[in-house]
Amino acid sequence: MRNFAILKLIKPYIALTFVITLGACNLSQGHFLGLGGNVSPTQNVVAIESALNATEVQVARQVVPTITGTGYATISAQPAHNINQKRLMAIRVARLDAMRDLTEQVHGLSLGGQTTVVDAILQNDTTRASVQGTIRGARTLRINPVGSDTYEVVLELDRDMIGHILQSARQ
Structure with a gap:
C-alpha cells in the first residue's frame, strides 16, 4: 500500500521527465507529440509549455479525504x-x-x-x-x-x- 502511495506521488514527475526528454529529442526535427515535421519551433515550445502546465496542475492538486x-x-x-x-x-x-x-x-x-x-x-x-x-x-x-x-x-x-x-x- 505504501509503495502505491509513493508511486502515486512520483508519477507526475516521471511524466514530466518523459515530456521534457521527448521534446528535447524531437524539437529540432519539428516532431513533438505527433505534430509532424512542418511545425515551427514556436509551436513546439507552446506544446511543451502546455504539457508542463498540465503536469504541474496534477502535482499541485491534492486528494482531500472525507x-x-x-x-x-x-x-x-x-x-x-x-x-x-x-x-x-x-x-x-x-x-x-x-x-x-x-x-x-x-x-x-x-x-x-x-x-x-x-x-x-x-x-x-x-x-x-x-x-x-x-x-x-x-x-x-x-x-x-x-x-x-x-x-x-x-x-x-x-x-x-x-x-x-x-x-x-x-x-
Whole structure:
C-alpha cells in the first residue's frame, strides 16, 4: 500500500521527465507529440509549455479525504412523554454524538487522568476526556434505526471545510 502511495506521488514527475526528454529529442526535427515535421519551433515550445502546465496542475492538486462521524442514542433512555418524542430526541442525541466524533477527529481529544494509591493498593483511578471545537459543513449521510431501541446517525464533513482546515494548519 505504501509503495502505491509513493508511486502515486512520483508519477507526475516521471511524466514530466518523459515530456521534457521527448521534446528535447524531437524539437529540432519539428516532431513533438505527433505534430509532424512542418511545425515551427514556436509551436513546439507552446506544446511543451502546455504539457508542463498540465503536469504541474496534477502535482499541485491534492486528494482531500472525507471524514465521517457516527453517533448512537437509545430511545428508551430519553425523557419524554410519548414514543414519538423519544424517537426524535434519540435522533437529536445521536446527531450530537456524531458531531462530537467529528470534533475529536478534527481538533483532537484532551485526556486527563488521576490515580490514587494508598499502601500499594489502588484506591481510585479517574480518567476524563474532553473535546472542544467548531464543526461547519457537516452533512447527514444516514439515520438508521439499529435494533428496536437505538438510532445511528452518520455525518460527513464537507470536503471544502477539510481543505480549509488543512490549509490553516499548514500556515
